Amino acid sequence: MPIQPTTQELSFLIQKSSLGEKYSLAKLISLLERSNNFFTRKEIFYILKNLPCKNKLTVGFTGTPGAGKSSLISELCKEFLYKTVNEKVAIVAIDPSSSISGGSILGDRTRFTIPPREERIYFRSQPSQLEMGGLNPYTYHVIRVLRYFFEYVFIETVGIGQNEIEVSKIVDYSVLILQPFAGDNIQFIKSGIMEVPDCFVINKCDEKELASSSYHMLLNSLEFLKDTLNQTQIPKIYQTSVLKKIGIQELLDHIIQQKPKKDKKLEAISQLERWVKNEYGKWGLHLLQDLLNKKKFENYETSEEEFLNIINSLLQKKN
Ligand SMILES: Nc1nc2c(ncn2[C@@H]2O[C@H](COP(=O)(O)OP(=O)(O)OP(=O)(O)O)[C@@H](O)[C@H]2O)c(=O)[nH]1
Ligand SMILES: [Mg+2]
Known part of the structure:
Protein backbone atom coordinates (compact mmCIF):
# COMPACT_ATOMS: atom_id res chain seq x y z
CA MET A 1 0.00 0.00 0.00
CA PRO A 2 1.54 3.36 -1.04
CA ILE A 3 1.87 6.19 1.51
CA GLN A 4 -1.04 8.03 -0.10
CA PRO A 5 -3.54 5.39 -1.24
CA THR A 6 -5.93 6.18 -4.05
CA THR A 7 -9.68 6.58 -3.53
CA GLN A 8 -10.18 3.24 -5.23
CA GLU A 9 -7.79 1.48 -2.87
CA LEU A 10 -9.47 3.08 0.14
CA SER A 11 -12.94 2.14 -1.13
CA PHE A 12 -11.74 -1.42 -1.55
CA LEU A 13 -10.41 -1.55 2.03
CA ILE A 14 -13.65 -0.08 3.35
CA GLN A 15 -15.78 -2.49 1.39
CA LYS A 16 -13.75 -5.46 2.66
CA SER A 17 -13.88 -4.12 6.22
CA SER A 18 -17.63 -3.79 6.04
CA LEU A 19 -17.78 -7.44 5.03
CA GLY A 20 -15.90 -8.30 8.22
CA GLU A 21 -12.43 -8.82 6.82
CA LYS A 22 -10.14 -8.06 9.74
CA TYR A 23 -6.95 -7.70 7.74
CA SER A 24 -8.41 -4.85 5.64
CA LEU A 25 -9.77 -3.17 8.74
CA ALA A 26 -6.36 -3.36 10.41
CA LYS A 27 -4.84 -1.73 7.31
CA LEU A 28 -7.47 1.01 7.35
CA ILE A 29 -6.78 1.74 11.01
CA SER A 30 -3.02 1.80 10.43
CA LEU A 31 -3.57 4.46 7.78
CA LEU A 32 -5.41 6.58 10.33
CA GLU A 33 -2.66 6.15 12.87
CA ARG A 34 -0.05 7.70 10.57
CA SER A 35 0.33 11.20 11.88
CA ASN A 36 0.73 13.09 8.58
CA ASN A 37 -2.15 11.54 6.79
CA PHE A 38 -4.83 14.23 6.82
CA PHE A 39 -5.90 13.74 3.18
CA THR A 40 -6.20 10.00 3.57
CA ARG A 41 -8.33 10.46 6.67
CA LYS A 42 -10.53 12.98 4.91
CA GLU A 43 -11.01 10.58 2.03
CA ILE A 44 -11.77 7.66 4.35
CA PHE A 45 -14.55 9.56 6.12
CA TYR A 46 -15.87 10.90 2.86
CA ILE A 47 -16.33 7.34 1.58
CA LEU A 48 -17.71 6.11 4.92
CA LYS A 49 -20.37 8.84 4.90
CA ASN A 50 -22.27 6.82 2.31
CA LEU A 51 -22.44 3.74 4.50
CA PRO A 52 -24.94 3.17 7.30
CA CYS A 53 -23.28 3.49 10.69
CA LYS A 54 -23.88 0.29 12.69
CA ASN A 55 -22.92 1.57 16.09
CA LYS A 56 -25.37 1.40 18.95
CA GLN A 258 -27.94 1.82 27.60
CA LYS A 259 -28.82 4.34 24.93
CA PRO A 260 -26.31 6.57 23.20
CA LYS A 261 -26.50 9.93 24.83
CA LYS A 262 -23.86 11.89 23.04
CA ASP A 263 -24.50 14.41 20.34
CA LYS A 264 -21.87 13.27 17.84
CA LYS A 265 -21.38 16.80 16.52
CA LEU A 266 -20.56 18.10 20.00
CA GLU A 267 -18.26 15.16 20.48
CA ALA A 268 -16.44 16.01 17.22
CA ILE A 269 -16.09 19.67 18.22
CA SER A 270 -14.69 18.72 21.62
CA GLN A 271 -12.13 16.41 19.98
CA LEU A 272 -11.17 19.08 17.46
CA GLU A 273 -10.66 21.52 20.34
CA ARG A 274 -8.57 18.95 22.15
CA TRP A 275 -6.33 18.49 19.12
CA VAL A 276 -6.00 22.24 18.46
CA LYS A 277 -5.20 22.90 22.12
CA ASN A 278 -2.49 20.24 22.12
CA GLU A 279 -0.95 21.47 18.86
CA TYR A 280 -1.38 25.24 19.05
CA GLY A 281 -2.29 26.04 22.64
CA LYS A 282 -4.66 28.81 23.67
CA TRP A 283 -3.83 30.88 20.60
CA GLY A 284 -5.05 28.10 18.32
CA LEU A 285 -8.12 27.50 20.44
CA HIS A 286 -9.02 31.16 20.18
CA LEU A 287 -8.73 31.04 16.36
CA LEU A 288 -10.79 27.87 16.21
CA GLN A 289 -13.56 29.35 18.33
CA ASP A 290 -13.59 32.39 16.05
CA LEU A 291 -13.94 30.10 13.05
CA LEU A 292 -16.70 28.02 14.65
CA ASN A 293 -18.63 31.19 15.51
CA LYS A 294 -18.55 32.29 11.88
CA LYS A 295 -18.99 28.98 10.06
CA LYS A 296 -21.44 26.21 10.77
CA PHE A 297 -19.66 23.04 11.88
CA GLU A 298 -20.12 20.37 9.23
CA ASN A 299 -17.68 17.66 10.16
CA TYR A 300 -14.29 17.21 11.81
CA GLU A 301 -12.16 17.17 8.65
CA THR A 302 -13.81 20.20 7.01
CA SER A 303 -13.30 22.35 10.10
CA GLU A 304 -9.79 21.02 10.60
CA GLU A 305 -8.92 21.97 7.02
CA GLU A 306 -10.43 25.45 7.38
CA PHE A 307 -8.55 25.93 10.61
CA LEU A 308 -5.24 24.86 9.03
CA ASN A 309 -5.83 27.28 6.13
CA ILE A 310 -6.23 30.12 8.63
CA ILE A 311 -3.06 29.13 10.47
CA ASN A 312 -1.10 28.85 7.21
CA SER A 313 -2.24 32.22 5.90
CA LEU A 314 -1.33 33.85 9.24
CA LEU A 315 2.10 32.25 9.16
CA GLN A 316 2.66 33.34 5.54
CA LYS A 317 1.76 36.93 6.40
CA LYS A 318 4.22 36.82 9.29
CA ASN A 319 7.04 35.70 7.00
N1 LIG B 1 -8.75 -13.27 41.73
C1 LIG B 1 -9.11 -12.64 40.61
N2 LIG B 1 -8.15 -12.25 39.75
C2 LIG B 1 -8.53 -11.60 38.63
C3 LIG B 1 -9.88 -11.33 38.33
N3 LIG B 1 -9.93 -10.63 37.18
C4 LIG B 1 -8.67 -10.49 36.76
N4 LIG B 1 -7.80 -11.07 37.64
C5 LIG B 1 -6.34 -11.13 37.53
O1 LIG B 1 -5.82 -9.83 37.72
C6 LIG B 1 -4.64 -9.65 36.94
C7 LIG B 1 -4.79 -8.41 36.09
O2 LIG B 1 -5.82 -8.63 35.16
P1 LIG B 1 -6.00 -7.77 33.85
O3 LIG B 1 -7.26 -8.20 33.21
O4 LIG B 1 -4.77 -7.78 33.02
O5 LIG B 1 -6.15 -6.33 34.51
P2 LIG B 1 -6.13 -4.90 33.79
O6 LIG B 1 -6.94 -4.01 34.66
O7 LIG B 1 -6.54 -5.03 32.38
O8 LIG B 1 -4.58 -4.56 33.89
P3 LIG B 1 -3.80 -3.35 33.19
O9 LIG B 1 -4.32 -3.26 31.78
O10 LIG B 1 -2.38 -3.79 33.28
O11 LIG B 1 -4.10 -2.13 34.01
C8 LIG B 1 -4.48 -10.94 36.12
O12 LIG B 1 -3.54 -11.75 36.75
C9 LIG B 1 -5.86 -11.56 36.15
O13 LIG B 1 -5.83 -12.97 36.03
C10 LIG B 1 -10.89 -11.79 39.27
O14 LIG B 1 -12.09 -11.60 39.11
N5 LIG B 1 -10.42 -12.43 40.38
MG1 LIG C 1 -5.55 -4.43 30.58
Whole structure:
Protein backbone atom coordinates (compact mmCIF):
# COMPACT_ATOMS: atom_id res chain seq x y z
CA MET A 1 0.00 0.00 0.00
CA PRO A 2 1.54 3.36 -1.04
CA ILE A 3 1.87 6.19 1.51
CA GLN A 4 -1.04 8.03 -0.10
CA PRO A 5 -3.54 5.39 -1.24
CA THR A 6 -5.93 6.18 -4.05
CA THR A 7 -9.68 6.58 -3.53
CA GLN A 8 -10.18 3.24 -5.23
CA GLU A 9 -7.79 1.48 -2.87
CA LEU A 10 -9.47 3.08 0.14
CA SER A 11 -12.94 2.14 -1.13
CA PHE A 12 -11.74 -1.42 -1.55
CA LEU A 13 -10.41 -1.55 2.03
CA ILE A 14 -13.65 -0.08 3.35
CA GLN A 15 -15.78 -2.49 1.39
CA LYS A 16 -13.75 -5.46 2.66
CA SER A 17 -13.88 -4.12 6.22
CA SER A 18 -17.63 -3.79 6.04
CA LEU A 19 -17.78 -7.44 5.03
CA GLY A 20 -15.90 -8.30 8.22
CA GLU A 21 -12.43 -8.82 6.82
CA LYS A 22 -10.14 -8.06 9.74
CA TYR A 23 -6.95 -7.70 7.74
CA SER A 24 -8.41 -4.85 5.64
CA LEU A 25 -9.77 -3.17 8.74
CA ALA A 26 -6.36 -3.36 10.41
CA LYS A 27 -4.84 -1.73 7.31
CA LEU A 28 -7.47 1.01 7.35
CA ILE A 29 -6.78 1.74 11.01
CA SER A 30 -3.02 1.80 10.43
CA LEU A 31 -3.57 4.46 7.78
CA LEU A 32 -5.41 6.58 10.33
CA GLU A 33 -2.66 6.15 12.87
CA ARG A 34 -0.05 7.70 10.57
CA SER A 35 0.33 11.20 11.88
CA ASN A 36 0.73 13.09 8.58
CA ASN A 37 -2.15 11.54 6.79
CA PHE A 38 -4.83 14.23 6.82
CA PHE A 39 -5.90 13.74 3.18
CA THR A 40 -6.20 10.00 3.57
CA ARG A 41 -8.33 10.46 6.67
CA LYS A 42 -10.53 12.98 4.91
CA GLU A 43 -11.01 10.58 2.03
CA ILE A 44 -11.77 7.66 4.35
CA PHE A 45 -14.55 9.56 6.12
CA TYR A 46 -15.87 10.90 2.86
CA ILE A 47 -16.33 7.34 1.58
CA LEU A 48 -17.71 6.11 4.92
CA LYS A 49 -20.37 8.84 4.90
CA ASN A 50 -22.27 6.82 2.31
CA LEU A 51 -22.44 3.74 4.50
CA PRO A 52 -24.94 3.17 7.30
CA CYS A 53 -23.28 3.49 10.69
CA LYS A 54 -23.88 0.29 12.69
CA ASN A 55 -22.92 1.57 16.09
CA LYS A 56 -25.37 1.40 18.95
CA LEU A 57 -23.07 2.20 21.85
CA THR A 58 -19.48 3.15 22.66
CA VAL A 59 -18.42 2.14 26.14
CA GLY A 60 -15.32 3.22 28.08
CA PHE A 61 -13.74 0.93 30.69
CA THR A 62 -11.21 2.67 32.88
CA GLY A 63 -9.77 1.85 36.25
CA THR A 64 -6.79 1.21 38.40
CA PRO A 65 -3.87 -0.79 36.93
CA GLY A 66 -4.42 -4.51 37.29
CA ALA A 67 -8.05 -4.21 38.39
CA GLY A 68 -8.99 -6.83 35.81
CA LYS A 69 -10.25 -4.58 33.00
CA SER A 70 -8.97 -6.75 30.13
CA SER A 71 -10.08 -9.97 31.82
CA LEU A 72 -13.53 -8.54 32.51
CA ILE A 73 -13.96 -7.18 28.97
CA SER A 74 -13.02 -10.63 27.63
CA GLU A 75 -15.71 -12.25 29.78
CA LEU A 76 -18.25 -9.63 28.76
CA CYS A 77 -17.46 -10.38 25.12
CA LYS A 78 -17.91 -14.11 25.59
CA GLU A 79 -21.26 -13.42 27.22
CA PHE A 80 -22.05 -11.03 24.37
CA LEU A 81 -21.60 -13.88 21.87
CA TYR A 82 -24.23 -15.92 23.73
CA LYS A 83 -26.65 -13.05 24.16
CA THR A 84 -26.69 -11.57 20.70
CA VAL A 85 -27.10 -13.19 17.33
CA ASN A 86 -25.42 -11.19 14.59
CA GLU A 87 -24.08 -8.21 16.44
CA LYS A 88 -20.39 -7.41 16.62
CA VAL A 89 -18.10 -5.76 19.14
CA ALA A 90 -14.75 -4.01 18.64
CA ILE A 91 -12.33 -3.57 21.52
CA VAL A 92 -9.69 -0.87 21.54
CA ALA A 93 -7.14 -1.25 24.32
CA ILE A 94 -4.92 1.72 24.98
CA ASP A 95 -1.70 0.01 25.88
CA PRO A 96 0.74 2.02 27.97
CA SER A 97 3.49 -0.56 27.59
CA SER A 98 3.89 -0.33 23.81
CA SER A 99 5.79 2.49 22.19
CA ILE A 100 4.38 4.79 19.51
CA SER A 101 6.57 3.24 16.81
CA GLY A 102 5.79 -0.27 17.99
CA GLY A 103 2.19 -0.10 16.86
CA SER A 104 -0.18 -2.64 18.22
CA ILE A 105 1.70 -5.17 20.26
CA LEU A 106 0.05 -7.45 22.72
CA GLY A 107 2.19 -6.74 25.71
CA ASP A 108 1.94 -8.13 29.19
CA ARG A 109 -0.79 -5.70 30.06
CA THR A 110 -3.24 -6.91 27.46
CA ARG A 111 -4.70 -10.09 28.83
CA PHE A 112 -7.49 -10.72 26.41
CA THR A 113 -8.69 -14.26 26.13
CA ILE A 114 -10.91 -13.95 23.10
CA PRO A 115 -10.98 -16.65 20.43
CA PRO A 116 -8.73 -15.16 17.72
CA ARG A 117 -10.87 -16.40 14.83
CA GLU A 118 -14.13 -15.15 16.27
CA GLU A 119 -15.67 -13.07 13.48
CA ARG A 120 -17.93 -11.05 15.74
CA ILE A 121 -15.13 -9.67 17.89
CA TYR A 122 -12.36 -7.41 16.72
CA PHE A 123 -9.44 -6.44 18.91
CA ARG A 124 -7.03 -3.57 18.41
CA SER A 125 -4.31 -2.40 20.74
CA GLN A 126 -3.15 1.19 20.48
CA PRO A 127 0.02 2.59 21.99
CA SER A 128 -0.68 5.23 24.56
CA GLN A 129 0.54 8.76 24.27
CA LEU A 130 1.12 8.99 27.98
CA GLU A 131 2.96 6.70 30.31
CA MET A 132 -0.17 5.92 32.28
CA GLY A 133 -2.40 5.09 29.35
CA GLY A 134 -4.04 8.29 28.17
CA LEU A 135 -5.82 8.46 24.84
CA ASN A 136 -3.72 8.40 21.72
CA PRO A 137 -4.30 11.43 19.41
CA TYR A 138 -5.79 9.04 16.81
CA THR A 139 -8.01 7.05 19.14
CA TYR A 140 -11.01 9.21 18.31
CA HIS A 141 -10.63 8.67 14.54
CA VAL A 142 -10.17 4.94 15.01
CA ILE A 143 -13.35 4.83 17.12
CA ARG A 144 -15.24 6.75 14.43
CA VAL A 145 -14.24 4.18 11.83
CA LEU A 146 -15.08 1.22 14.07
CA ARG A 147 -18.54 2.65 14.70
CA TYR A 148 -19.41 2.06 11.05
CA PHE A 149 -18.69 -1.66 11.28
CA PHE A 150 -19.56 -2.65 14.86
CA GLU A 151 -22.69 -2.32 16.96
CA TYR A 152 -20.58 -1.97 20.10
CA VAL A 153 -17.17 -0.39 20.62
CA PHE A 154 -15.41 -0.97 23.94
CA ILE A 155 -12.37 1.10 24.93
CA GLU A 156 -9.99 0.12 27.72
CA THR A 157 -7.74 2.74 29.29
CA VAL A 158 -5.62 2.57 32.41
CA GLY A 159 -5.80 4.91 35.34
CA ILE A 160 -8.37 7.05 37.04
CA GLY A 161 -8.45 10.81 37.08
CA GLN A 162 -7.62 12.70 33.90
CA ASN A 163 -7.87 9.58 31.71
CA GLU A 164 -11.31 8.84 32.99
CA ILE A 165 -12.42 12.34 32.04
CA GLU A 166 -10.77 12.18 28.60
CA VAL A 167 -12.29 8.85 27.68
CA SER A 168 -15.73 9.90 28.92
CA LYS A 169 -15.75 12.53 26.17
CA ILE A 170 -15.72 9.97 23.36
CA VAL A 171 -17.99 7.32 24.82
CA ASP A 172 -21.70 7.05 25.48
CA TYR A 173 -21.23 5.21 28.74
CA SER A 174 -18.32 5.09 31.23
CA VAL A 175 -17.57 2.15 33.49
CA LEU A 176 -14.99 2.50 36.27
CA ILE A 177 -13.44 -0.81 37.36
CA LEU A 178 -11.87 -1.08 40.79
CA GLN A 179 -10.40 -3.84 42.91
CA PRO A 180 -11.75 -4.63 46.36
CA PHE A 181 -10.36 -2.09 48.81
CA ALA A 182 -7.80 -3.32 51.22
CA GLY A 183 -7.92 -0.41 53.65
CA ASP A 184 -10.77 1.85 54.66
CA ASN A 185 -9.39 4.79 52.75
CA ILE A 186 -10.86 5.39 49.34
CA GLN A 187 -8.16 7.45 47.80
CA PHE A 188 -10.02 8.35 44.62
CA ILE A 189 -12.79 10.14 46.48
CA LYS A 190 -10.40 13.07 46.62
CA SER A 191 -9.61 13.03 42.94
CA GLY A 192 -12.84 14.71 41.90
CA ILE A 193 -13.78 12.11 39.31
CA MET A 194 -16.49 10.28 41.20
CA GLU A 195 -19.14 12.09 39.21
CA VAL A 196 -17.69 11.02 35.84
CA PRO A 197 -18.41 7.26 35.67
CA ASP A 198 -21.93 6.17 34.78
CA CYS A 199 -21.43 2.94 36.65
CA PHE A 200 -18.92 1.33 39.03
CA VAL A 201 -17.59 -2.20 39.05
CA ILE A 202 -15.74 -3.83 41.91
CA ASN A 203 -13.98 -6.72 40.21
CA LYS A 204 -12.14 -9.65 41.87
CA CYS A 205 -15.08 -10.17 44.21
CA ASP A 206 -14.05 -13.79 44.63
CA GLU A 207 -14.37 -13.55 48.39
CA LYS A 208 -17.77 -12.54 49.66
CA GLU A 209 -16.59 -10.72 52.77
CA LEU A 210 -14.08 -8.43 51.16
CA ALA A 211 -16.47 -7.80 48.27
CA SER A 212 -19.27 -6.85 50.59
CA SER A 213 -17.18 -4.50 52.73
CA SER A 214 -15.79 -2.81 49.60
CA TYR A 215 -19.28 -2.47 48.18
CA HIS A 216 -20.55 -0.73 51.30
CA MET A 217 -17.55 1.53 51.49
CA LEU A 218 -18.08 2.66 47.91
CA LEU A 219 -21.81 3.00 48.44
CA ASN A 220 -21.24 5.24 51.48
CA SER A 221 -18.81 7.43 49.58
CA LEU A 222 -21.18 7.78 46.64
CA GLU A 223 -24.09 8.60 48.94
CA PHE A 224 -22.01 11.20 50.70
CA LEU A 225 -21.13 12.72 47.32
CA LYS A 226 -24.70 12.55 46.09
CA ASP A 227 -25.75 14.91 48.85
CA THR A 228 -22.86 17.29 48.40
CA LEU A 229 -23.23 17.33 44.60
CA ASN A 230 -27.03 17.53 44.75
CA GLN A 231 -27.47 14.43 42.59
CA THR A 232 -30.83 12.68 42.54
CA GLN A 233 -29.43 9.15 42.53
CA ILE A 234 -26.12 7.36 42.76
CA PRO A 235 -24.65 5.32 39.89
CA LYS A 236 -25.06 1.54 39.90
CA ILE A 237 -22.36 -0.56 41.52
CA TYR A 238 -21.68 -4.09 40.21
CA GLN A 239 -19.64 -6.75 41.96
CA THR A 240 -17.91 -9.13 39.57
CA SER A 241 -15.44 -11.97 39.60
CA VAL A 242 -13.82 -13.13 36.39
CA LEU A 243 -12.35 -16.04 38.30
CA LYS A 244 -15.69 -17.30 39.61
CA LYS A 245 -17.83 -15.90 36.76
CA ILE A 246 -19.94 -13.76 39.07
CA GLY A 247 -21.89 -10.70 37.98
CA ILE A 248 -20.81 -10.80 34.33
CA GLN A 249 -24.26 -11.41 32.85
CA GLU A 250 -25.83 -8.69 34.96
CA LEU A 251 -23.18 -6.18 33.97
CA LEU A 252 -23.53 -6.97 30.26
CA ASP A 253 -27.33 -6.76 30.46
CA HIS A 254 -27.00 -3.38 32.07
CA ILE A 255 -24.50 -2.12 29.47
CA ILE A 256 -26.42 -3.21 26.39
CA GLN A 257 -29.58 -1.59 27.73
CA GLN A 258 -27.94 1.82 27.60
CA LYS A 259 -28.82 4.34 24.93
CA PRO A 260 -26.31 6.57 23.20
CA LYS A 261 -26.50 9.93 24.83
CA LYS A 262 -23.86 11.89 23.04
CA ASP A 263 -24.50 14.41 20.34
CA LYS A 264 -21.87 13.27 17.84
CA LYS A 265 -21.38 16.80 16.52
CA LEU A 266 -20.56 18.10 20.00
CA GLU A 267 -18.26 15.16 20.48
CA ALA A 268 -16.44 16.01 17.22
CA ILE A 269 -16.09 19.67 18.22
CA SER A 270 -14.69 18.72 21.62
CA GLN A 271 -12.13 16.41 19.98
CA LEU A 272 -11.17 19.08 17.46
CA GLU A 273 -10.66 21.52 20.34
CA ARG A 274 -8.57 18.95 22.15
CA TRP A 275 -6.33 18.49 19.12
CA VAL A 276 -6.00 22.24 18.46
CA LYS A 277 -5.20 22.90 22.12
CA ASN A 278 -2.49 20.24 22.12
CA GLU A 279 -0.95 21.47 18.86
CA TYR A 280 -1.38 25.24 19.05
CA GLY A 281 -2.29 26.04 22.64
CA LYS A 282 -4.66 28.81 23.67
CA TRP A 283 -3.83 30.88 20.60
CA GLY A 284 -5.05 28.10 18.32
CA LEU A 285 -8.12 27.50 20.44
CA HIS A 286 -9.02 31.16 20.18
CA LEU A 287 -8.73 31.04 16.36
CA LEU A 288 -10.79 27.87 16.21
CA GLN A 289 -13.56 29.35 18.33
CA ASP A 290 -13.59 32.39 16.05
CA LEU A 291 -13.94 30.10 13.05
CA LEU A 292 -16.70 28.02 14.65
CA ASN A 293 -18.63 31.19 15.51
CA LYS A 294 -18.55 32.29 11.88
CA LYS A 295 -18.99 28.98 10.06
CA LYS A 296 -21.44 26.21 10.77
CA PHE A 297 -19.66 23.04 11.88
CA GLU A 298 -20.12 20.37 9.23
CA ASN A 299 -17.68 17.66 10.16
CA TYR A 300 -14.29 17.21 11.81
CA GLU A 301 -12.16 17.17 8.65
CA THR A 302 -13.81 20.20 7.01
CA SER A 303 -13.30 22.35 10.10
CA GLU A 304 -9.79 21.02 10.60
CA GLU A 305 -8.92 21.97 7.02
CA GLU A 306 -10.43 25.45 7.38
CA PHE A 307 -8.55 25.93 10.61
CA LEU A 308 -5.24 24.86 9.03
CA ASN A 309 -5.83 27.28 6.13
CA ILE A 310 -6.23 30.12 8.63
CA ILE A 311 -3.06 29.13 10.47
CA ASN A 312 -1.10 28.85 7.21
CA SER A 313 -2.24 32.22 5.90
CA LEU A 314 -1.33 33.85 9.24
CA LEU A 315 2.10 32.25 9.16
CA GLN A 316 2.66 33.34 5.54
CA LYS A 317 1.76 36.93 6.40
CA LYS A 318 4.22 36.82 9.29
CA ASN A 319 7.04 35.70 7.00
N1 LIG B 1 -8.75 -13.27 41.73
C1 LIG B 1 -9.11 -12.64 40.61
N2 LIG B 1 -8.15 -12.25 39.75
C2 LIG B 1 -8.53 -11.60 38.63
C3 LIG B 1 -9.88 -11.33 38.33
N3 LIG B 1 -9.93 -10.63 37.18
C4 LIG B 1 -8.67 -10.49 36.76
N4 LIG B 1 -7.80 -11.07 37.64
C5 LIG B 1 -6.34 -11.13 37.53
O1 LIG B 1 -5.82 -9.83 37.72
C6 LIG B 1 -4.64 -9.65 36.94
C7 LIG B 1 -4.79 -8.41 36.09
O2 LIG B 1 -5.82 -8.63 35.16
P1 LIG B 1 -6.00 -7.77 33.85
O3 LIG B 1 -7.26 -8.20 33.21
O4 LIG B 1 -4.77 -7.78 33.02
O5 LIG B 1 -6.15 -6.33 34.51
P2 LIG B 1 -6.13 -4.90 33.79
O6 LIG B 1 -6.94 -4.01 34.66
O7 LIG B 1 -6.54 -5.03 32.38
O8 LIG B 1 -4.58 -4.56 33.89
P3 LIG B 1 -3.80 -3.35 33.19
O9 LIG B 1 -4.32 -3.26 31.78
O10 LIG B 1 -2.38 -3.79 33.28
O11 LIG B 1 -4.10 -2.13 34.01
C8 LIG B 1 -4.48 -10.94 36.12
O12 LIG B 1 -3.54 -11.75 36.75
C9 LIG B 1 -5.86 -11.56 36.15
O13 LIG B 1 -5.83 -12.97 36.03
C10 LIG B 1 -10.89 -11.79 39.27
O14 LIG B 1 -12.09 -11.60 39.11
N5 LIG B 1 -10.42 -12.43 40.38
MG1 LIG C 1 -5.55 -4.43 30.58
